[in-house]
Amino acid sequence: MFVFQNKQLTFRIALLICAIVFGVWPYVDKVLHVPTFGLSDFAVFYSAAQVxxxxxxxxxxxxxxxxxxxPLVEALRPTSGGTKFLYPPQAAVLFAPFALFPFATANALWIFFNVAMLICTYYAIIRFLLHDDITKLRYSIFLAIFLRFSVAHELLRTGQINGVVLALLVLTIIALEKKKMRSGVPLALATSIKIFPGVYALLLVAKKQWRAFAVxxxxxxxxxLATVPFFGWLGLLHFYEHPLKKILAGTINNPAASASLYGLLIRVVNTMHLQHAHTIVVVGGNALTVLxxxxxxxxxxxxxxxxxNTLFAYCFFTCAVLLFSKFTQTQYALYLLPLALLMLQRVHISRWVLSTLCIAALYCALFWSTVPALHTFFYKRLNLIGIVLATIYLLLLTRNTKRDKLGAARKK
Structure with a gap:
């Protein structure tokens, strides 16, 4: 990872292009040599684009x-993966340009676009949210380690949409921190792709950015309105009747597989074989929704x-949504990536010690990816993502909520 210290725009753009090229090529190479790489979720998007x-x-x-x-998805890739379109009608319209290309070409473009979004998100964070070189170095090393873990790899291996949504949310944070009315545009795009980013509109209201909320x-x-020519006026009604009801109820997939507290509750009830199990799950789910x-x-x-400040509010919002929602997949941990900024800004440690720890962590990450048994044990049996979410939420809850140094420095 690079630390962009040169202030010349041309040099920065050149470094960014190099990062994208070197970051994208290994995955494009996999697309060319592994027929099913990136097809799992992208086949769903491509089928909607064809329609x-x-x-x-x-x-x-x-x-x-x-x-x-x-049948449309199965015709593209007869492999395991998602076969339902669970996104708003606007998302189908946004994916439409991919149907102009053959499926294999569109898949390669989608992988390229995803990696480019990850790198551009990294650049935007260190360019607009970080101001000292040591924090930029810490975050760069952290991100290099993070990309070795399965959360980022699964994003690209299955062709998920989460990287694009994360990039739009980071743009929203940056624009909102600068009190720009344009912060409503990336948030609207993110909400049109997935439903849950809509909760961040509450931050626009809390910040009293009425113009941004209006935008x-x-x-x-x-x-x-762009969906009306394709879906008709009842398009949103079809979305509500079929996937949205199940998404809000937590029944769209196996709820016991959720990494949230709701999934943990279901697993405990099923393991203990309690009486009135259904009532306990319903009451517990409603209580988590209230929380x-x-x-x-x-x-x-x-x-x-x-x-x-805005960054802290985003991290707290995201952690609460992932912890208390009815269904949280492990790959949603990607949305907590900006949380590292809050942690790394307050780590008082020498560069040598930091570098040694990061190198050791990188080797652990490399070793982790070669041991599927450990991955299965921690993620499936111990529900590591849920434990991490609960720990982070408690740390944020008990932390002193005085104005962050980052926000105070900017106001000065």
Missing amino acids: IDGTVAVEAPEIYIRKFFF YCAAMFALW LAVSLLCIAFLFMRGRM
Whole structure:
């Protein structure tokens, strides 16, 4: 990873291009030599794009009905993976340009785009959210280690959309920190791809960025209007009736596999064979939903009163959503990547000790990726992601919420 210390724009752009080329090529090479690399989730996006472009005999609202959509996905890749389109109608329209290319070419472009988004997100963070060189160095080494773990690798191996959503959320943080009304645009795009980024609109209200909130609402409305020629006026209704109800209820996938507290509750109830298990799960799920709402409102209130900066509020919001939601997949830990900034800014340690620890951690990461048994034990049996989420949430909850040095320095 590079630390961009040179202030010349040309030099920075050249370094960024080199980083993208060297970062993307190993994955593009896998696309060329491994037929199923990146196809799992991308086949779902590509099938929806084909429907929007009219290259298949399926109506747009029918992408939410399994008996119509499943054959399209199966025709592209008869391998394991997602076979449902669980995204808003706007997302299908945004994916439409990929249907202009053959599937193999579009898959290679999608992998390239995902890696480029990760690198550009890294560049945006160190360019706009970090101000001292040692923190940039720490974050660069941390990110290099993080990309060796399965969360980032799964993002690219299965062709997920999470890297793009993370990039849009980081752009929202940067724009909101500078009190720009344009912060509503990337947030609207993120919400149009996945539903959960919509909760961050509460930060716009708490920051009293009314223009940014108005831009967010206008962009959401414009993106919805763009779906009308394809889905008709009942397009959103089809989305609500089929996937959205199940997503909100936590039944869209196996709820016991969730990395949130809800999944932990279901596993405990199933293991102990308790009476009235269904009632316990329903009551517990409702209680977690209430805790989520209370947490988000409290965070927004503290953010409004200036007790935390934008980065801290984003991390707290994200942790609460992942911890208390009905269904949280392990790859969603990617959205906590900016949390490292808060931790690394306050680590008082020499460069030599830091470098030694980072090298040791990198070797552990390399070793970890070669031992599937350890990965299965920690992630499947101990629910490591859920434990980490709960620990982070408690640390953020008990931490002194006085104005962060980063936010205070900027206001000066």
